[in-house]
Amino acid sequence: MLVFEIVMVAMGAVRANLLRSVLTTLGIVIGIAAVITMVALGEGAQQQIQAEINRMGTSVLTISPGQQRSFGVSRGDTELSIDDALALRVETGGLLTVSPEQQTYMQISYLRWNSRSRVVGVWPEYFNIYDHELLHGRFFTQSEVQGRRRVAVLGYSASEDLGETPPEILLGETIQIRGIGFEVVGILAEKGGSGFLRPDENIFIPQSTAQYRVMGSRDRLNTIYAATETPEELDLAYAEIDRIMRREHRLRAGEDADFNIRNNADMLETFNETRQTFTMLLAGIAGISLLVGGIGIMNIMLVSVTERTREIGVRKALGATKRAIMTQFLVEALFLCVLGGLLGVAAGYAAAEAMSRFAEWETAVSPQAVAAAIGFSAAVGLFFGMWPARRAAALDPIDALRYE
Amino acid sequence: MLARIQVGRSTTLSDEIIRTEGLTKHYVLGAETVRAVRGVDLLIRRGEFVAVMGPSGSGKSTLMNMIGCLDTPTDGKYWLNNQLVSELTDDDLARVRNRQIGFVFQTFNLLPRATAAHNVELPLIYAGVSSKERRRRAEEKLALVGLEDRMEHKPPELSGGQRQRVAVARALVNEPALLLADEPTGNLDSVTSADIMRQLNDLNKQGQTIVLVTHEHDIAEHAKRQIHLKDGFVERDFMNEMVGSAV
Structure with missing residues (x-):
């Protein structure tokens, strides 16, 4: 009181x-x-x-080009090649799910609509690594990658840029990527998210097609993704990737690596x-x-x-x-x-x-x-x-x- | 009766309000020791109306502060309402002031931002009385001093006489054993002074013990008894014969 x-x-x-x-x-x-x-x-x-980061998954390793140095002088960025990705896929014996990524922004057109979208060349494994789900149609296949086929899987909101909602209208249609016709075979379910990666706006095509038909034949990958089943296997995967990459890049023991391996969990x-x-x-x-x-x-x-x-x-x-x-x-x-x-x-x-x-x-x-x-x-x-x-x-x- | 009182306090708890024995107060002011009160023996009984007089420097204020439990003596003993208070701690003295003493000051000392009613309630707040009961008692005392229609007025909205009456109501609200008025008419004109003195007289007639400090002889005439101080001693202590006619 x-x-x-x-x-x-x-x-x-x-x-x-x-x-x-x-x-x-x-x-x-x-x-x-x-x-x-x-x-x-x-x-x-x-x-x-x-x-x-949660969306990207925490058991994903990201391999990116590093700087090659000799006697402390940078000789520019090195490159990751498709051979690196193939070696990783073949030699880790099922430990890793691997996909290269080659991406750039390109002019896309469909009928009278135009947009500038991010075109991403990947392997079908990519959808597995990032847990993409289909809304309509299908993913492209390994044989379509080998055949350098002109097929595309659209991110959920990519169709909006092409004037078509609902997105399933685009299924089976032909869109032009840099003037080259691609058949839309699948539409991805919405992934959400904003910021530096907007997966919903991407257009995915086979990596080989991207390399040889769309982006030019330069054998240059932006990134290689490698995922393990469980986060516990990451340490082993890391060592394996390091070993294979060093051999592929012909690095001597003790020499600095010319690539980076990062874990999304490390980024976190x-x-x-x-x-x-x-x-x-x-x-x-x-x-x-x-x-x-x-x-x-x-x-x-x-x-x-x-x-x-x-x-x-x-x-x-x-x-x-x-x-x-x-x-x-x-x-x-x-x-x-x-x-x-x-x-x-x-x-x-x-x-x-x-x-x-x-x-x-x-x-x-x-x-x-x-x-x-x-x-x-x-x-x-x-x-x-x-x-x-x-x-x-x-x-x-x-x-x-x-x-x- | 007189004999019993002189036998000892313990046997006569009855009607003593103030008893002091050799009450002394020394101050150290720089290199000098001021002996303000030099051994005062007082006995004031219930129902008395005492005026304490004396020129400035007589020790009047110091004595009043000790009687009002605002200050503690350097030496000697003081019983207030049969309780030995000269050796209490500050907080215990605060409680004694709260329950046994009602103060009326020369400068009124009301809280300027609080209403008359709240000012009167103040001692009850520190006594831990519930707000409803506080309000009731404050209204009762304000009515007693004739301010029932000024409850919600703040001191700046009241005249000097009204302010002093609020102060009197505040002094009474805890039903104190002793009403201590320190130059209560010092800031008032003669008409209002007479009004306040009439109020004190009425209270005394109803049995309220009052100690009044003043340097004005005509004000002191209102009291039944006068105590004159000089140089820290009681110089004279006598009963007024004129009481009644002055009112």
Whole structure:
């Protein structure tokens, strides 16, 4: 009951000096708002990338060209060839599902529609590696790859670019890729996702067709994907790929590899490490702004105690104990800080919303971040309010009553 | 009766409100020690109306602070309402002030932002009384001082006399054993002063023990008994003969 009275008094004091109180809390408001916004951005990016990586699968190894160096001098990017992919498929004895990838953006046309889409040359295994499912039709086959056939499997939303929804209308139709006719044999189910890979917008064709009929005969792959059944086999797969690739590229023992093997799980880990650094940085910023805000609160509380010396004297004369006076001023500081924290959360939330709406950045305001923000501002209030409150409580009633 | 009192406190718990024995207060001001009160023995009984007088520097304020439990003596003992209070801690003294003493100050000392009713409720808040009961008692005391239609007014909206009446209501709200008025008319004109003194007289007639500090002789005339201090000692202590005619 007394607690309620104390809170009412503290709120009354804040209301009596509303402008000053709001200005004082501004430090806390800005600090908390900045943290909430940045965490929302980080959280949004995290969710997006996590979803992306989950979609890509975590038991997939990505082999990409590295730099070839001799005596520390780069001799440019090396290339991955179809022979590398074939060797990986043949020699790992069923451990790996392998598909090369050769991709580029190309002009696509169907009837009077034109679009510029990502054309991806792959093996049928690719659909298996990335768990693509069919909505209509079929995948292309190994023999179609060998025959360099002009068949295409469309990503779910690729048909939109060609003016046709629903997508199944395109099934069996002939689309032009760089002026060359391709029969649409399959439409993939929707995969979702945004960001750096948009599988739904891709047009998949056999790798051999891509290499020899569409993209030119340069024997150059962008990437080779290799997947294992289970994540546990990844270490073994890694060693096997390294061995076969070194042999294929005729690298001597001890020589630096001219290719990179990366695991999607490693990418996730790298990303998480980056994110942790980012979080530490944020915590630093938050700490500094809350420190500055807290000093502001302490300053205004000291002013408040001095201004209200007489009031403290009256309250003490009428029977307020030290504890009651201290609680009153502590609650006032706490109230100011929590008010600042709440305003900061609101401002940060609004900023995050604005960013996702206008800049189209993914943001996510987590309840934990909100709870932590308010918890921290309360802690700042208690910490920086303690000294002024103690000063108030320690005032001698006679001196306080005489204070002008 | 007199004999029993002189035998000892323990046997006469009855009607003593204030008893001091050798009450002494020394201050250290720089290199100097100020001996403000130098051994005062007082006995004030329930229902008395005492005016404490003396020029500035007589130790009047220091004595009042100790009687009001706002200050502790350097030496000597003080019983308030049969409780030895001269050796209590600050917080215990706060509780004694809260329950046993009602203060009326020269400068009113009301909280300017709070309504009259809330100002009167203040001691009850610290006594832990429920809000409903607080409100009831505050209204009762404000009605007693004739301010039933000013409950929701804040001190700046009230005249000096009305403010002091709010202060009197606040002093009474805890049913204190002792009403301690420190120059209650110091900031009031003569008409309002008379009004406040009439109020105190009425309260005293209803049995309220009052100790009044003043330096004005005509105000002191309202009391039944006068105690004059000089240089930290009681110089004179006598009963007023004029009581009644002055009212």
